[in-house]
Amino acid sequence: MLRAMRLGCAALALLLPVLPVAAAPTAPTAPIAPESTLRAQGEALWRGERPLAGQIAGHAQAMPAAALRCVNCHGGGPGAAPGGAPRLDAATLTRPLARRGGPPSAYDEQAFCRLLRTGIDPAAVLLPREMPRYRIDDRDCAALWRHLVATR
Numbered sequence: 001m002l003r004a005m006r007l008g009c010a011a012l013a014l015l016l017p018v019l020p021v022a023a024a025p026t027a028p029t030a031p032i033a034p035e036s037t038l039r040a041q042g043e044a045l046w047r048g049e050r051p052l053a054g055q056i057a058g059h060a061q062a063m064p065a066a067a068l069r070c071v072n073c074h075g076g077g078p079g080a081a082p083g084g085a086p087r088l089d090a091a092t093l094t095r096p097l098a099r100r101g102g103p104p105s106a107y108d109e110q111a112f113c114r115l116l117r118t119g120i121d122p123a124a125v126l127l128p129r130e131m132p133r134y135r136i137d138d139r140d141c142a143a144l145w146r147h148l149v150a151t152r
Contacts, residue, residue, distance in 0.1 A: 035146065042147025045140055046070045054134035057119055068132055070144070085131075089151040100125045112148075113141040 033041070044050040048069030055062050073085035086092055086099075093112065096104040102125035107115070111122040116134040119127040136144070 033143075038143045038146045039150050040147075041140070042143035042145065045144045046147055048072075050140075052134055052136060052140075054132040054136075057129040057131075057133050063132060068134070073131075088148050090149045093148060099123065100127070109142060109145045112145050113138070116141060116144075 041050065045052060046069075048066060048071065051065035052068045052070075053062060053065070054068050070088070074088050075085075093107040096106045098104050099121060102121065102123035105111075105121060105123035105125075107122055113136070115121050115127065116136055119129075119131060119133050121127060
């Protein structure tokens with residue numbers, strides 16, 4: 001009996017390399033939204049028509065969504081906004097500029113999303129704590145980035 005089991009295991013071991021292996025199931029991917037849809041979603045986040053979540057650095061309490069609207073501090077007009085926050089558009093984000101006393105740096109989508117979440121800019125300079133740290137997912141962050149870099 002033991003010999004028969006050994007022969008069966010040996011035969012199975014010889015067949016395994018030639019048997020087809022089922023591929024692991026993959027999670028369905030969400031369809032990529034058209035660029036215009038992403039920009040529209042980003043504009044809604046910018047204006048606060050879609051709420052953002054976040055808090056001031058060092059505070060555990062979440063801020064009200066109305067206080068987290070980007071447009072509150074960064075404004076919509078040319079130059080600096082009333083609160084002193086810089087204008088955010090393709091020219092100010094994607095060009096290498098000296099910011100907050102650090103070396104010149106430029107943003108890409110990944111650096112922009114890192115900044116929103118951590119308060120650290122591309123030159124590893126920490127933003128003032130008045131800039132909220134956002135709890136924003138990749139999709140919303142990409143939409144916000146697309147809106148801003150489409151702005152001239």
